[in-house]
Amino acid sequence: MRRRLIAGNWKMNGSRSSLAELDAIAAAAEAAPGVDVAICPPFTLIERAVARQPGLAIGGQDCHAATKGAHTGCIAATMLVEAGASMVIVGHSERRADQHETDTEVKAKAEAAIAAGLIAIVCCGETAETHRAGETKTVVSSQLRGSLPVAGGDALVVAYEPIWAIGTGLTPTADDVAAVHKTIRGVLVEQLGAERADGVRILYGGSVTAGNAAELLAVPDVDGALVGGASLTAEAFVPIIAAAAR
Secondary structure, three states: OOOEEEEEEOOOOOOHHHHHHHHHHHHHHHOOOOEEEEEEOOHHHHHHHHHHOOOOEEEEOOOEOOOOOOOOOOOEHHHHHHHOOOEEEEOOHHHHHHOOOOHHHHHHHHHHHHHOOOEEEEEEOOOHHHHHOOOHHHHHHHHHHHHOOOOOHHHEEEEEOOHHHOOOOOOOOHHHHHHHHHHHHHHHHHHHOHHHHHOOEEEEEOOOOOOOHHHHHOOOOOOEEEEOHHHOOHHHHHHHHHHHHO
C-alpha cells in the first residue's frame, strides 16, 4: 500500500516570515500519521525551514546533475542533503519551459538526487495545445520514458501536472486524471518492472485546492498531490492534508 504524499511547491515565493506557516502545517502533518507531508521552499529557506520544523519533510525545487563544478547559480543534490532536505522536484514544467530542460537532463538530475539519498519527484505533463490535440498520453509517456531514472521504488515519485491547469484554476475531469495516471503506471511497469513500479507514487499537480482535493485524491492511482499556490499558507494547505488523511 503506497502512502499518500502531499508536497507543497512554494516556487519563487516566500521569505523568513513565511516560515511561520510551517507551524500549522507541521501540526496538521502530525495529526495525519498516514500521510507524508512536505514543503519545497526556495533554496534560501531550506535550512531555516528544517531548523524551525525538524519533523516536517523539506525539499528543494531543483538540483544539478553534477556533484560540484563550474555551474554558477546551480545547486548540487548533495548540497540539498547538507541543508537538511529529504527530497527534490526535478523536471517541473516551468523549468522545462523557462530553462529549456530536456528529458535527458531531467533524468540525470533525478539519478543524482537518488544517488545523494533524496527522493526525486519527476514531473511530466502536456501543454494546452497537445491537450486539445488529444496527444496527452503520447506526450506524457514520451516524457517519462526519457526522464525516468534507472532506480525506482520508494526513492522515486512521479508528478503529473497538466501545464494548462497550473495556476489557472482549471483542472481535468476525474476520468481524465484517472486515464493519464493509468498510462503513467503502465510506463512505470514497462520501464522499471512491476515490482519496482508498484512502489512509485504518482501525484497529481495542477490547481489543487481545498475544494477539489478530495475528488482528485479519490481517483485510482492518485497517490497524493503536488500543490503550488495553495501550499503558501497553512489555511489553504492544511485542508488538502486533511482530505488526504480521509
